[in-house]
Amino acid sequence: MPDITLTLPQTFLLLVTVLIVILAGAGYLLALMAGKDETIRQMKSAHNKLMRSFNELDEQAKLIVRTDLELNKAHEELDKRLNGLNALQRTSRQISQALNENEIYQKLRPSLFDELGFTRVLVASLEKDQTMRPRVTIGFDAPQAGTMLTQLLGDEHFKTALAESHTFSSINVSRKTKEKLVAIFEAEHFVLSPILTQNGCIGFVFTGNRTTAPAVTQGDEELIAILASQIGQSIENAQLFEKVFRSSQELEIKVKERTKQLAMALEQVKEISQKKTEFISAVSHELRTPLTSIKGYAAILMTGKIGEIPAAVKERLAKINTHSDNLVELINNLLDIARIESGRVEMKFGLHSVRPVVDNVVDLLSPQISGKNIQLNVNIPPAVEKFYVDVSQAERIFINLISNAIKFTPKKGAITVSASSAQGRDTITFSVSDTGIGIAEDDIKKLFDEFYRVENEINQNVKGTGLGLTLAKNIVEAHRGKIWVNSQPGTGTTFTFTLPASQKAYDDMGGGRQK
């Protein structure tokens, strides 16, 4: 190893150099350390910022969760309400169609309460004897429901609540009542709503859930209140319907009974009428024979062949003859009516000319007409040619009506016999009008009744049987025609009647079926 010897200046220079190097190194190191601190400081700052951001992010997340939770709850509530409303609407439609109380309660199906979100349900009705009857039970068995109802009826809070007729739930009821109801129903969350009608509370709807379920909401309370109100309304409607239905049934029974009574009465009337007809017929026959003898003997006595009779006797015999004639006419009319009514008269229908029939009758009655100086007008247009009638019976219609007209027409009055045939109609309408005293409206209704005679001066003086118009009516009806009267007191009267113009018309009018 070489021996190195340094001079003092050299040593000094070396020392100075070493010192400078050391100082420079230390300075560099110092500068380096200063820079690292800055970096660390910056990194720390960034870390803190990051941590703050994370924490802020976390806080934001908490805010998001709580907001989202509220939103979810709102959505859930909305869904629940919509489901509940749907279920309610379906049930309402069903119970509104129910016709009685039992059916209404039967239609409260478990699915309804399921959709409303309740697992424990008790619907009870208040009976007439003030006991409660369970109608719908879900989540309870029958004995449990019975026990609950007994407990409820003994609870003053419950009774007060029902009496006050308002819906209440576990979220708004007093703590004491809630505790009682929770104990009775074993449901921490519940809604209880009275069933109301116009007559007051008739029951209640209880819906609830056990502890584990979410609490009820205002919406639940409203839905159950709607349900209870719908039940009450439907029961009221059903009761009303039942009432109306019962009344209608009672009315129907009464109508049936009355109809039966009337039918029986009609039968009796028919029977009596038949007997009357038979009686008249029999009596008339029995009367006619002796009358004929009386008339015969009177006539013989009148001839004086048996011996001269004094004038006074002759006069009396003439009266006997006249009265006998009247009696014979009465009996004949009665017999005819009876025969026609009983259908025993044999009608000889045929197609006959109208004009000769009317002329015949006019000829027959001409003495009376001229006797009262009455003007008789016969107005039968050429178009009215023939009619389908029993000619002898048809004559009797004209005889009766014209005789009647003569009777009530004052001297120098006028009688018009007309006939017309409406185009397209196969019937002939005849009318006999007079300028007589006319008939009061009340009398018109009874005019065709047997033995009915209008009370007037003429009838008091002129004898009559009260059978002529009845006979005319019966004959017209036997021809399937109709007869009616129009009259104005003091002005005159018109009798109008229809007769068939052909066999077809007679058949069409119902005659064919009667043959």
Next chain:
Amino acid sequence: MKRDIKYSTRPFNVNKILTPAVSVYRMVSMPTHIAIGTSQAADPQEAAYQACLAAKNSLNSAQTDLVLLLTGENCARDEALNVVHAILRPKRLTGACAGAIIAPDGILKNGLVLLAINSDEISFGLAAVNTLPSADLRQAGFELGRKLTGDLKSAGRQVGIIFTDGISQNNSLLVRGIQEVLGSGFPLLGAVSSDDFKFKNMCSFHQKQRLVHATVGLLIGGAHVAVGSRHGFKPLGKPRFITKAEGHVLHSIDDKPAMALYEEFLGNEARDLKKNVFASHVLLYPLGIYLEDERQYLLKNAVDILDDGSIVCQGEVPEGAEVHLMIGNRDSCVQSAIDAAQEVKDGLAGKQPKFVLVIESLARHRILGRRSWLEIQAVKDVLGYTTPLIGMYAFGEISPFGSLDNVKNTHMHNETILIVAIG
């Protein structure tokens, strides 16, 4: 490459392409006949009668190979089962009860829907095991797997579908037990049966029995299977980490009791969670556990809250994993249904599905409310309106993530829609 799971020589390796021999067999075989029967009747016998008659008329056969029966709470009764057996005479019957069921024309709360199949192409294996709360679930799963393979007559198996009613048990153990027999990568799907949040009437059906505290399984072979599952939920807030978890119990998050997370986010609302986890609105915000391997958020509902604030989930919870509170809405749910259906459609590779089974979370039904049908309509829009479709709303869904193309693990999901198409 798209996986075609028509047949597999190694059932657990679902990526294997089927052998030609089975294709020939299927070509000469009788076509598959499928019929669906539905009824909304309140009475279980009446409902079963109506649904069976509809299915029988459509199927026109004296016997049925398989009946998949999904019922509402009201029809989960022996009476309904007896009617189904009397009318359809199924060789195999499986199914479950649900808070709501999906029929071709609507979502039903009450009633039942059944799918009847007659097929020479598709083979079925059926089994059931007791899964009482005290049971060794892994052993039960193992037993179920063995029974299923024993019952499946054909050599190949494509997918397993299980129905269990163990809502608060560690169903991951059950799945693991089954996969010990069927293969760790074997696609296993399923549902936790449900009721109307009463937790009283969950059950499953196996042949002529209505089973409680049991798991029933259906093994399907000889069919093309496509699966899609999505949830559509997004994470909220800063990432937190599971600091302590044992099995399906989540003890702490960021060293605080797991329940504290809900309390932080929901305040007073979290109190309801302690009373009734499924009735609470907290149900709408599941936990999302980020799975690094899957790069997905696995959704978990709290099925129970323990006194120390621990949260009980349906499947295992991985310690150390990132966890978030998750949020979804109606639109994101419908979109996830569309995505899942599209995934199924892609999986079918142009093949027309013979039938579609939808297993969906009952919580989603609650989120969607009256609009639940929108999801099903979206699925139909993608998979076709004429495709026979039935389904159920479950308390939990069992499936791997996404399609069956890359089956890694089968998970216990919540708030998820799972669509299975058998082609």
